[in-house]
Amino acid sequence: MSGPCEGDAEPCEPRWLSIEEQHLWLELREFASGLPRAIDRQLSQDSGVSGVEYAVLAAVSEAPPDGVRSGDLAALLEWEKSRVSHLLRRMECKGLVTRCAASDDGRGQDISLTGAGWDTVRAAAPGHVTLVREAIFDPLTPEELAQLRVSLQKIRTAAVEKGLW
Structure with a gap:
């Protein structure tokens, strides 16, 4: 993604990563790919759903x-x-969710959990929160967690502003 330099039609030279940045990038890349795999494995073993299915179940369970x-x-x-x-x-x-025409205009769909969906999310939640706690929260101090949150928010905001996400 190298664009033209200011006032120049030629592409800019990439801003190569320093050794320290390379190490951090590789650590972040491994984390970003390893965590979803661990979540999928845990959820599949404990409740037979994938991470994305659990995300939907959790979101719908918190809906009206x-x-x-x-x-x-x-x-x-x-x-x-x-x-x-x-x-x-x-x-x-x-058999985890039901979809029906939206009650207010009929164009969209209202999504609700079935009894089996509720049973699944309730059964999956304890193991999922244990994995998240052990993988993310337990290794860090409260100060490190606060800094991690600030850092992730800054990265995400910059990525959205640049149209990367």
Whole structure:
């Protein structure tokens, strides 16, 4: 993604990473790929759902009793609507969610958990929170956690502002 230098039609020389930045980048890359794998493995073993299915179950479980619109669910999860739609179709086939025409205008869909969906999210939550606590919170001090939050927010904000995410 190297664009033209200011006032120049030639691409800029990449700003190569320093050795320290390379080490940090590799650590971050391994973390970013390892955590979702660990979450998927734990959830699959404990409750038979994937990390993305659990994310949907958790979000819908926190919605009002009449459910959540599928478009609102996509926005909440920050996923493409088509991704949510395909996942909801699979989860409906598994008996975890129900989809019905939205009560207010009939154009969208209201998503609710079935009894099996509620049972699944309730069974999955304890193991999931244990994994998250052991992987993220237990190794860090409260001060380190606060700094991690600030750092991640800064990175995310910059990425969004630059149109990277």
